[in-house]
Amino acid sequence: MSRPVRTAVIGVGHFGRYHAEKFARLPGSELTAVIDINGERAQAVADAHGARAYTDFRDVLGEVDAVSIVTPPMTHYAIAEACLEAGLHVLVEKPITDNLDHASALIRVARERGRILQVGHLERFSAAGSVIRDIVTRPLYVEASRIGTFRPSANNDVNAVLDLMIHDLDLILDFVSSPIEWVHAVGAPVFSSAEDIASSRIQFANGCVANVTASRASLRSERRMRVFQDNSYTSIDFLNKKVRIVRRVPGATMNGIPALEIEETSYGDVDMLEQEIAAFLNSVRTGKPPLVTGEDGWRALEAALMITRSLRSHWQMIGEQTFHPRGAVVGRAAGE
Ligand code: NAD
Numbered sequence: 001m002s003r004p005v006r007t008a009v010i011g012v013g014h015f016g017r018y019h020a021e022k023f024a025r026l027p028g029s030e031l032t033a034v035i036d037i038n039g040e041r042a043q044a045v046a047d048a049h050g051a052r053a054y055t056d057f058r059d060v061l062g063e064v065d066a067v068s069i070v071t072p073p074m075t076h077y078a079i080a081e082a083c084l085e086a087g088l089h090v091l092v093e094k095p096i097t098d099n100l101d102h103a104s105a106l107i108r109v110a111r112e113r114g115r116i117l118q119v120g121h122l123e124r125f126s127a128a129g130s131v132i133r134d135i136v137t138r139p140l141y142v143e144a145s146r147i148g149t150f151r152p153s154a155n156n157d158v159n160a161v162l163d164l165m166i167h168d169l170d171l172i173l174d175f176v177s178s179p180i181e182w183v184h185a186v187g188a189p190v191f192s193s194a195e196d197i198a199s200s201r202i203q204f205a206n207g208c209v210a211n212v213t214a215s216r217a218s219l220r221s222e223r224r225m226r227v228f229q230d231n232s233y234t235s236i237d238f239l240n241k242k243v244r245i246v247r248r249v250p251g252a253t254m255n256g257i258p259a260l261e262i263e264e265t266s267y268g269d270v271d272m273l274e275q276e277i278a279a280f281l282n283s284v285r286t287g288k289p290p291l292v293t294g295e296d297g298w299r300a301l302e303a304a305l306m307i308t309r310s311l312r313s314h315w316q317m318i319g320e321q322t323f324h325p326r327g328a329v330v331g332r333a334a335g336e
Helices: 016-025 039-049 073-085 100-113 127-135 160-176 272-286 294-312
Strands: 005-010 029-035 052-054 066-069 089-093 117-120 139-147 180-189 195-204 209-215 222-229 232-237 242-254 257-266 316-318 321-323
Touching: 005 016, 005 272, 016 029, 016 039, 016 066, 016 272, 029 039, 039 052, 066 073, 066 272, 073 089, 073 100, 089 100, 089 272, 100 117, 100 294, 117 272, 117 294, 127 160, 127 222, 127 232, 127 242, 139 160, 160 180, 160 195, 160 209, 160 222, 160 294, 180 294, 195 294
Parallel strands: 005 029, 005 066, 029 052, 066 089, 089 117, 139 209
Antiparallel strands: 139 222, 180 195, 195 209, 222 232, 232 242, 242 257, 316 321
């Protein structure tokens, strides 16, 4: 495709407006349309970038080549399916959908139509993502935490596992590269009706274990991961963009204790979203498979739903209803 890719962003709330900014700025993309069921919002973002505003995504199906879907997770499937069926390339935000059957259906339609389906697991485009890929060869034990403040959003329909933890699940599944054997998880709703805090232990078939925590019920923000392997560990502070690698020096001891060397580096600011969208545009132009495929999105969703089921199994079942131990009736897990 030699002419610019005609692009559109569907859903321009908190995060979608950044997608629109990138599509408007990146070479090889012509931001043609901005769609939001909130017409004023769509108009404001469209005006900022010289695009046309719509309130129904079906009105642009014949006018663009590729879309970003940045709407609430419950809506991803219906929108993505219609766009792929219409022959558009799709970048859909995480989680790919809220249930596995729908995720499989999107993968199938993309394959049948020969279209790119990329999922918005942003952290893969961070410098930390490539540090992990370079350094981690045989992970044995992983600790990850992703903690933030509560922000009222459409994402509160899904729990902190599908909202936040899924970023770490995608990274971990990518570098552990082994099926999950079992998960055990706990969590609780705090400010919304879904679990705002969750902690899980994941056992992989190759013996690796991961302890992963996510919370959107905190006053502070933290995003850290530590990966332990034979003779070294790597600690990543995603927020402050710092990496520390602690290695055993082969054969060296100090007073009979194995000598360690510590390497600390900072990595510069990488605009992850810009990288992600540039990679998507490149896949659209060249047909090259995306770095984060529909199948990757499916695997991360599968893990997130296993964790959700595990943490809900600790709640009391009374008749047909599930009760939180505090007594409040809570909804069913997304996708169950
Ligand atoms: P938000 O509630 O701020 O915005 C969602 C927007 O979608 C709203 O403006 C809403 O009016 C619009 N919308 C809803 N249904 C629509 C429809 N059928 N057609 C068109 N517009 C529609 O939510 P948000 O925080 O921007 O999150 C949106 C998506 O982005 C979610 O899937 C979320 O998981 C994802 N997200 C990803 C990251 C990341 O780091 N990758 C960060 C934030 C959000």
